[in-house]
Amino acid sequence: MTVGVHNPRLGGLRRHPVLSLAAALVVLAGVVFGARWTYDYFNRPALSCGSGMTAAGSPPACVGVNLESAPFTKAEPERMRKLEEMIKTSNAAVKGPSSSVVLLLDLSPVADVDTLTYDSLYPNIEGAVAAVWRANNTAAYGSTPGVKLYLANMGSQYGAWKETVARIEKHAEAEHISAVVGLGQSTEETRQAAAAISAKLHIPVIGSTVTGNSMNLDPTDPAGKRLITDMFRVSPTNTDSVIAANQYVAGLRPAVSSLAVVADGVVGDDYTATLAAEAKVRLQAPNRTVTVLPYTSPKSLPSGSGRKAYLINQFNLMHANLCQAQPSIVYFAGRGRDLGAFVENWVQGSPCGITQLHILAGDDASEAIHDEAVLKGVASGRVAVAYTALASPDQWGTACPGSDAKHNYDQFWAAYTGRPDPCTSQRLTTQGDAAALAFDPADLANGQAMLTHDATVAAISAARQDSAGLKNPGLETGILHQFYCAQMLPGASGWLSFGVDGNPVGKPAPVVEIQPDGKTKTVSLTWPNSAPNLSLPQRGGTGAPGC
Numbered sequence: 001m002t003v004g005v006h007n008p009r010l011g012g013l014r015r016h017p018v019l020s021l022a023a024a025l026v027v028l029a030g031v032v033f034g035a036r037w038t039y040d041y042f043n044r045p046a047l048s049c050g051s052g053m054t055a056a057g058s059p060p061a062c063v064g065v066n067l068e069s070a071p072f073t074k075a076e077p078e079r080m081r082k083l084e085e086m087i088k089t090s091n092a093a094v095k096g097p098s099s100s101v102v103l104l105l106d107l108s109p110v111a112d113v114d115t116l117t118y119d120s121l122y123p124n125i126e127g128a129v130a131a132v133w134r135a136n137n138t139a140a141y142g143s144t145p146g147v148k149l150y151l152a153n154m155g156s157q158y159g160a161w162k163e164t165v166a167r168i169e170k171h172a173e174a175e176h177i178s179a180v181v182g183l184g185q186s187t188e189e190t191r192q193a194a195a196a197i198s199a200k201l202h203i204p205v206i207g208s209t210v211t212g213n214s215m216n217l218d219p220t221d222p223a224g225k226r227l228i229t230d231m232f233r234v235s236p237t238n239t240d241s242v243i244a245a246n247q248y249v250a251g252l253r254p255a256v257s258s259l260a261v262v263a264d265g266v267v268g269d270d271y272t273a274t275l276a277a278e279a280k281v282r283l284q285a286p287n288r289t290v291t292v293l294p295y296t297s298p299k300s301l302p303s304g305s306g307r308k309a310y311l312i313n314q315f316n317l318m319h320a321n322l323c324q325a326q327p328s329i330v331y332f333a334g335r336g337r338d339l340g341a342f343v344e345n346w347v348q349g350s351p352c353g354i355t356q357l358h359i360l361a362g363d364d365a366s367e368a369i370h371d372e373a374v375l376k377g378v379a380s381g382r383v384a385v386a387y388t389a390l391a392s393p394d395q396w397g398t399a400c401p402g403s404d405a406k407h408n409y410d411q412f413w414a415a416y417t418g419r420p421d422p423c424t425s426q427r428l429t430t431q432g433d434a435a436a437l438a439f440d441p442a443d444l445a446n447g448q449a450m451l452t453h454d455a456t457v458a459a460i461s462a463a464r465q466d467s468a469g470l471k472n473p474g475l476e477t478g479i480l481h482q483f484y485c486a487q488m489l490p491g492a493s494g495w496l497s498f499g500v501d502g503n504p505v506g507k508p509a510p511v512v513e514i515q516p517d518g519k520t521k522t523v524s525l526t527w528p529n530s531a532p533n534l535s536l537p538q539r540g541g542t543g544a545p546g547c
Contacts, residue, residue: 052150161192182452264297445518
């Protein structure tokens with residue numbers, strides 16, 4: 001007799017047909033779901049980009065000039081979408097002759113890869129929106145032609161700058177693009193972008209927060225001395241920033257006898273390179289020892305690879321040498337997004353006789369205002385953090401009426417917030433029935449809204465003096481050079497006056513402290529390259545240098 005093989009599991013299923021059916025359905029559902037997931041994964045729709053843009057990078061983002069105010073990424077934050085919609089509505093309201101300003105930035109930052117965040121981007125966009133709103137709805141900067149604003153994205157780490165510049169060039173004539181502002185950080189990519197726009201379009205490129213000393217030098221010049229013809233900026237250079245830092249340090253008591261420069265040596269970052277080079281020289285002083293402690297941040301990292309962890313390893317090894325130097329001040333010549341790793345390592349390491357480490361940094365430390373590690377470090381009392389800002393909302397004080405420079409800021413503040421002027425208690429008089437803006441005053445803390453507003457204001461003012469209407473390339477660059485001395489433009493960050501090299505003259509550099517709650521406080525207002533420049537010359541002020 002043949003005996004069959006008996007499987008007790010199958011026998012159980014035969015005895016329970018309902019369970020058998022349920023098990024079969026579960027298996028079938030798993031197969032169907034798995035097949036569906038596999039199909040969706042390998043056949044995901046490509047990122048859909050609006051007019052003027054194309055998908056690039058990993059993770060993909062839309063790069064180019066955003067003519068339709070479409071999203072730059074699939075998972076774009078809601079606040080970003082609201083700003084894009086606001087710009088779309090503003091542009092649609094412009095009738096008749098118009099000119100356009102392009103705000104060029106990395107508008108799709110990748111977390112832990114880029115050294116900027118969406119939170120630090122929003123004030124830049126808001127500042128440009130406020131400038132256009134004032135130009136179109138008040139008498140602050142003339143009245144015609146109307147002004148449109150377009151956002152342009154160079155992608156993560158500014159990697160798609162070539163494609164973005166090509167898209168701006170393609171649409172420049174049809175959209176009456178008169179200037180490009182912003183640029184973002186002082187990297188080799190942003191310098192290449194500025195040079196290419198100047199060479200191809202011959203229109204002004206006005207940096208709002210680019211401070212690297214070499215940023216206005218043409219990268220195609222083998223000698224490295226030729227200026228980018230059409231480039232200007234409204235922010236002080238790194239040289240000015242370090243001069244301001246030294247002015248501040250020189251006034252501290254007791255006198256600073258020992259100072260350490262923590263210097264990032266990464267290649268291709270003009271900000272960190274020129275900031276460190278200037279600090280090593282300009283922070284020298286009689287009876288002061290200066291120790292240089294180098295580190296190297298990553299040039300590029302894939303998404304999710306952990307920039308902070310990469311740096312903590314280096315700062316951990318630096319700790320003993322920092323303790324050996326026993327500095328009264330540490331000058332951090334690195335990116336603001338890396339300051340948290342430095343502070344965290346110090347707070348969690350051995351105090352080694354230093355009760356409180358006093359850290360002074362360059363302007364990019366504004367990226368650390370809301371860094372949890374920095375705020376916890378300040379709250380612990382183990383560190384104090386200050387930086388030389390490019391602009392600060394409380395730099396002009398609170399006295400009324402105050403200086404002419406303060407009046408200019410108050411008018412900007414009223415437009416930006418939609419609230420009455422803090423000194424006159426009057427709301428701005430507008431042309432027509434335009435809705436007021438209502439941006440949060442807290443967004444002014446890092447000063448970037450003020451600077452992007454000022455760069456956009458300079459671009460608009462030049463375009464409105466160009467009666468040829470973009471038919472004469474280079475004319476607006478010539479007009480910008482006339483904004484000097486008695487012809488200074490009123491800006492939120494100070495009077496706008498440009499030297500022959502396109503750099504600002506007569507601009508202040510406030511020294512700002514980061515508080516434990518993420519707020520900032522101006523502790524000193526320095527003037528790195530001039531006497532205080534608070535009023536127009538004909539009104540009794542000192543004016544810009546050279547008057």
